[in-house]
Amino acid sequence: MITLAVAISVILVLVILVLLFRIQTLASVFTGSTQKRVGKSNKINAILLLSFLILGGAAFAWSYMSHRENILIPIASEHGVWIDDMFWLTMAILMIVFVITQVLLFWYSYKYQHKEGNRAYFLSHNNRLEVFWTVIPAIVMALLVFRGWKTWTTITNPAPADAIVVEVMGKQFNWLIRYPGADNKLGVVKHTLIDGSNEFGMDLTDKNVMDDFVTNEIHIPKGKPVLFKIRSRDVIHSFYVPYFRAQMHAVPGMPTKFWLTPTKSTADMAEETGKPDFNYELVCNQICGRGHFAMRAVIVVDEPEDYEKWVAKQKSFVESNPDLMANLKTGVPATTGPATEASEQDDAKKAEEIVREKAQL
Amino acid sequence: MANPNITIHPEVHAEHAHHEHDEHHDQHWLWKYIFSQDHKVIAKQFLFLGIFWAFIGGALSSLFRIQLGWPEATFAWLEPVLGTWVEGGKLNPDFYLALVTMHGTIMVFFVLTAGLSGTFSNFLIPLQIGARDMASGFMNMLSFWFFFIASAIMFYSLFLQNGPAAAGWTIYPPLSALPQAMPGSGAGMTLWLVSMALFIVSQLLGGVNYITTVINMRTKGMSMTKMPLTIWSFFLTAILGLLSFPVLFSCALLLIFDRSFGTSFYLSDIYVAGEALTNVGGSPILFQHLFWFLGHPEVYIVILPAMGIVSEVLATNARKPIFGYRAMIGSLLGITVLAFVVWAHHMFVSGMNPFLGSVFMFLTLIIAVPSAVKVFNWLGTIWRGNLVFTTPMLFAIGFVSLFISGGLTGILLGNSAVDIQLHNTYFVVAHFHLVMGSAAFFGMFCGVYHWFPKMFGRMMDEKLGYIHFWLTFIGVYLVFLPMHYVGIAGFPRRYYAFTAFDAFSQFGDLNMYISLAAILAFLGQFIFLFNFVYSIFRGRRSPLNPWHSNTLEWTTPVNPGHGNWPGEIPTVYRWPYDYSKPGAAEDYIPQHIPFSQTTSSNLPNEKELE
Ligand code: HEM
Numbered sequence: 011m012i013t014l015a016v017a018i019s020v021i022l023v024l025v026i027l028v029l030l031f032r033i034q035t036l037a038s039v040f041t042g043s044t045q046k047r048v049g050k051s052n053k054i055n056a057i058l059l060l061s062f063l064i065l066g067g068a069a070f071a072w073s074y075m076s077h078r079e080n081i082l083i084p085i086a087s088e089h090g091v092w093i094d095d096m097f098w099l100t101m102a103i104l105m106i107v108f109v110i111t112q113v114l115l116f117w118y119s120y121k122y123q124h125k126e127g128n129r130a131y132f133l134s135h136n137n138r139l140e141v142f143w144t145v146i147p148a149i150v151m152a153l154l155v156f157r158g159w160k161t162w163t164t165i166t167n168p169a170p171a172d173a174i175v176v177e178v179m180g181k182q183f184n185w186l187i188r189y190p191g192a193d194n195k196l197g198v199v200k201h202t203l204i205d206g207s208n209e210f211g212m213d214l215t216d217k218n219v220m221d222d223f224v225t226n227e228i229h230i231p232k233g234k235p236v237l238f239k240i241r242s243r244d245v246i247h248s249f250y251v252p253y254f255r256a257q258m259h260a261v262p263g264m265p266t267k268f269w270l271t272p273t274k275s276t277a278d279m280a281e282e283t284g285k286p287d288f289n290y291e292l293v294c295n296q297i298c299g300r301g302h303f304a305m306r307a308v309i310v311v312d313e314p315e316d317y318e319k320w321v322a323k324q325k326s327f328v329e330s331n332p333d334l335m336a337n338l339k340t341g342v343p344a345t346t347g348p349a350t351e352a353s354e355q356d357d358a359k360k361a362e363e364i365v366r367e368k369a370q371l
Numbered sequence: 372m373a374n375p376n377i378t379i380h381p382e383v384h385a386e387h388a389h390h391e392h393d394e395h396h397d398q399h400w401l402w403k404y405i406f407s408q409d410h411k412v413i414a415k416q417f418l419f420l421g422i423f424w425a426f427i428g429g430a431l432s433s434l435f436r437i438q439l440g441w442p443e444a445t446f447a448w449l450e451p452v453l454g455t456w457v458e459g460g461k462l463n464p465d466f467y468l469a470l471v472t473m474h475g476t477i478m479v480f481f482v483l484t485a486g487l488s489g490t491f492s493n494f495l496i497p498l499q500i501g502a503r504d505m506a507s508g509f510m511n512m513l514s515f516w517f518f519f520i521a522s523a524i525m526f527y528s529l530f531l532q533n534g535p536a537a538a539g540w541t542i543y544p545p546l547s548a549l550p551q552a553m554p555g556s557g558a559g560m561t562l563w564l565v566s567m568a569l570f571i572v573s574q575l576l577g578g579v580n581y582i583t584t585v586i587n588m589r590t591k592g593m594s595m596t597k598m599p600l601t602i603w604s605f606f607l608t609a610i611l612g613l614l615s616f617p618v619l620f621s622c623a624l625l626l627i628f629d630r631s632f633g634t635s636f637y638l639s640d641i642y643v644a645g646e647a648l649t650n651v652g653g654s655p656i657l658f659q660h661l662f663w664f665l666g667h668p669e670v671y672i673v674i675l676p677a678m679g680i681v682s683e684v685l686a687t688n689a690r691k692p693i694f695g696y697r698a699m700i701g702s703l704l705g706i707t708v709l710a711f712v713v714w715a716h717h718m719f720v721s722g723m724n725p726f727l728g729s730v731f732m733f734l735t736l737i738i739a740v741p742s743a744v745k746v747f748n749w750l751g752t753i754w755r756g757n758l759v760f761t762t763p764m765l766f767a768i769g770f771v772s773l774f775i776s777g778g779l780t781g782i783l784l785g786n787s788a789v790d791i792q793l794h795n796t797y798f799v800v801a802h803f804h805l806v807m808g809s810a811a812f813f814g815m816f817c818g819v820y821h822w823f824p825k826m827f828g829r830m831m832d833e834k835l836g837y838i839h840f841w842l843t844f845i846g847v848y849l850v851f852l853p854m855h856y857v858g859i860a861g862f863p864r865r866y867y868a869f870t871a872f873d874a875f876s877q878f879g880d881l882n883m884y885i886s887l888a889a890i891l892a893f894l895g896q897f898i899f900l901f902n903f904v905y906s907i908f909r910g911r912r913s914p915l916n917p918w919h920s921n922t923l924e925w926t927t928p929v930n931p932g933h934g935n936w937p938g939e940i941p942t943v944y945r946w947p948y949d950y951s952k953p954g955a956a957e958d959y960i961p962q963h964i965p966f967s968q969t970t971s972s973n974l975p976n977e978k979e980l981e
Pocket residue numbers: 541670671673674716717735736738739742778779780781782784785786790793794795799802803806807808
């Protein structure tokens with residue numbers, strides 16, 4: 011019933027609009043305004059263009075200022091400062107160009123609107139001017155490239171040798187986390203060895219695997235370089251931590267890496283943001299399927315001593331899965347059949363449930 | 372069927388042309404309107420199909436903007452349309468991804484490539500260079516029908532049980548290669564690939580034709596440096612397409628092999644859906660290189676024709692020569708060449724060698740220079756002009772504004788260090804929707820309003836055009852400006868909802884405003900649709916040269932027949948931008964007017980040409 015009423019009123023509104031349109035056309039035919047090449051609307055449009063510049067500019071400034079707090083998110087890594095510096099330096103230059111060009115565009119549009127009896131100024135080119143405005147942007151770009159290149163190479167240079175190593179493996183739709191343990195060497199993994207209980211596919215015959223440990227959360231110490239070794243076991247994901255200004259794709263068949271030095275512990279950030287339950291979040295930033303939007307892991311930045319304590323508490327993967335080792339010795343496969351399919355669907359379901367719950371709040 | 376002779380011998384006698392012309396009246400309507408080889412009819416076919424796709428693409432975006440703007444809203448009212456894609460009142464997340472994928476594919480390829488180049492290259496190249504038709508009318512017709520078949524297949528894929536392709540318009544494997552990874556990578560992806568392969572054939576057939584026609588079939592006197600900038604831009608666009616679309620073809624072909632024939636070009640070490648695959652040695656990065664080798668030129672394939680149209684319309688309505696004609700050609704050439712060597716700026720954090728990142732940052736930022744030159748020259752064009760704000764002129768000014776706003780942020784993204792943070796966030800979405808999406812659409816509207824009289828012999832309604840422009844212009848900024856904010860705060864694109872992360876709990880209100888503006892702006896396009904359809908049948912009759920323009924198409928009859936000029940093709944004597952020349956009686960001197968007739972306005976160097 012209501013849909014019918016809505017439909018009828020929409021149709022009525024449309025009919026009225028069409029009638030108005032017809033009246034307008036007929037009126038303009040009678041007044042002869044269609045005969046004139048440039049009518050009154052020219053002036054109106056000129057004024058509108060100028061108003062657009064002024065009101066639009068004001069709205070732009072206002073909208074930015076009123077959302078500033080939310081837009082500018084804190085920086086929590088050493089290189090993050092460099093990236094933001096680069097960003098704002100570039101932005102400052104761009105804003106100058108932006109303002110000049112937009113103002114000229116709309117101002118000229120207003121100022122040089124058609125006037126009866128006026129004639130445009132016949133000017134086909136001006137070589138000096140054109141060379142000038144080719145060379146200036148070229149120089150500015152060269153400077154930006156140079157600075158950007160320095161920032162980029164410092165960030166992507168190899169990690170210091172003493173960096174703490176964490177392996178992060180993306181899968182639909184969560185992150186798996188592995189530490190190298192005391193030997194600081196990650197053991198060999200093979201995708202053919204993956205099953206429900208050995209999600210990394212660790213090769214248990216490799217002795218480097220013995221002390222590797224697997225966790226649910228990423229813990230890293232504040233102020234120490236950390237090297238993330240990033241991989242994926244199914245599709246491409248992206249390891250993205252906005253507060254760290256860190257991002258790298260997780261690619262199946264091609265391990266990638268990103269290293270950084272966190273500068274603020276989780277507790278520091280809780281204080282800075284005023285959110286007592288603050289958590290760093292690892293975000294998946296490359297479309298990977300149904301659960302992409304909920305592919306999340308928590309990163310805890312500890313004070314160095316707390317981090318050491320936490321590491322000391324972790325049990326190695328082999329230790330916590332004694333049956334795997336036992337089976338390996340007797341030659342029986344650890345598990346039979348595809349065990350993870352169910353768990354994958356669970357992950358996706360879980361993610362969606364979280365969303366539904368939150369949506370209902 | 373048309374006699375191909377008329378296209379090969381442009382210098383036919385007047386009577387002969389008339390004869391040809393008459394013959395066409397007896398043509399069966401099927402050959403005249405459907406399987407026509409007349410470039411003007413083919414152009415309209417591209418335009419109609421492009422407009423159809425634009426509304427589909429826009430409707431899809433309205434759907435996912437509802438989801439983003441009101442994440443807790445129920446979709447139950449859409450169940451009659453969407454069927455099982457609505458689950459328990461909520462949009463299915465897989466379907467959300469299908470929506471963004473199809474929106475992107477449709478807009479980039481079907482609307483802004485086929486709809487834009489297909490329409491205006493076809494329509495304007497013969498008319499503006501003074502040719503009776505394209506070099507090969509038959510290939511031209513094939514070009515449209517390949518596009519039509521591609522469209523039919525893509526459209527059909529929307530209704531598949533498992534949905535259309537859903538891996539993003541960039542269809543990165545392995546996601547797009549493995550049906551186990553998402554439902555959209557099943558039959559939907561197969562149809563996507565088949566459709567795109569046909570689409571590429573269509574583009575190549577069209578492109579070869581445009582290039583040949585421009586090189587070989589210009590009328591007497593129409594040297595390359597007397598061509599309107601529209602033609603230059605269509606010409607270079609066709610070259611870009613001709614060189615880059617084949618790469619997309621091989622890229623897609625290898626993906627088809629991986630999907631259907633067990634090869635491992637893009638696949639290695641994969642464990643998915645509880646099963647370890649046997650593929651080893653492939654590289655997903657290879658796909659990205661191949662894809663973006665087309666993908667980046669593609670964005671210029673979209674924008675160059677719009678730039679050409681805008682240059683033409685700005686000069687005409689400013690009643691002033693385009694400023695720096697040669698610099699405009701030079702910058703088009705520069706962009707064309709550079710467009711081939713910047714593709715990996717889409718891959719800074721893909722895992723490729725950081726050294727490559729440095730190289731591509733350098734090359735990418737260079738491309739900003741010719742782009743800047745174009746903007747300055749457009750500003751120079753309206754400076755001290757006598758501006759007539761026709762609807763196309765407003766869209767041209769809007770284009771320049773949008774191109775500035777969107778192009779500038781490219782300089783941030785092109786900086787590999789800054790891109791670490793911004794890659795795949797809404798900042799990128801904002802960047803390319805302003806500079807490509809909106810600006811190219813504005814170029815297209817600009818062209819439609821400007822050449823509508825030539826296409827249909829009638830004028831579109833100006834008042835409705837103004838309303839359409841202002842709604843769209845304000846709407847576009849309201850939608851895409853705030854997206855920069857969301858992007859700087861690190862919000863990822865292609866997210867079904869932002870509710871799973873603490874960090875993204877803000878901006879709920881902003882997302883709602885964006886959605887509201889997007890839906891209103893979309894609804895505003897129905898004003899255009901009405902105006903367009905209404906004016907075809909009932910619009911005011913167009914005079915011969917409604918905009919007092921210099922280019923050759925306005926020397927044809929109001930409704931040109933097949934062959935374009937009933938008599939001889941006019942000879943060209945001057946460049947197309949003699950507007951407001953001092954000493955001339957009118958404020959324009961069309962290209963076919965010899966200098967001998969304009970002695971009062973000739974410049975010193977033109978005296979000898981009299
Ligand atoms: C000033 C010149 C420009 C520069 C320096 C530039 C730079 C960039 C960069 C670096 C990206 C990748 C961002 C990322 O994914 O992290 C990008 C994305 C994009 N740009 Fe531009 N751009 C420029 C102009 C244009 C123009 C003129 C167009 C189209 C007409 C365009 C269309 C696009 C599109 C469609 C994407 C996104 C593709 C995707 O990931 O879906 N850009 N741009």
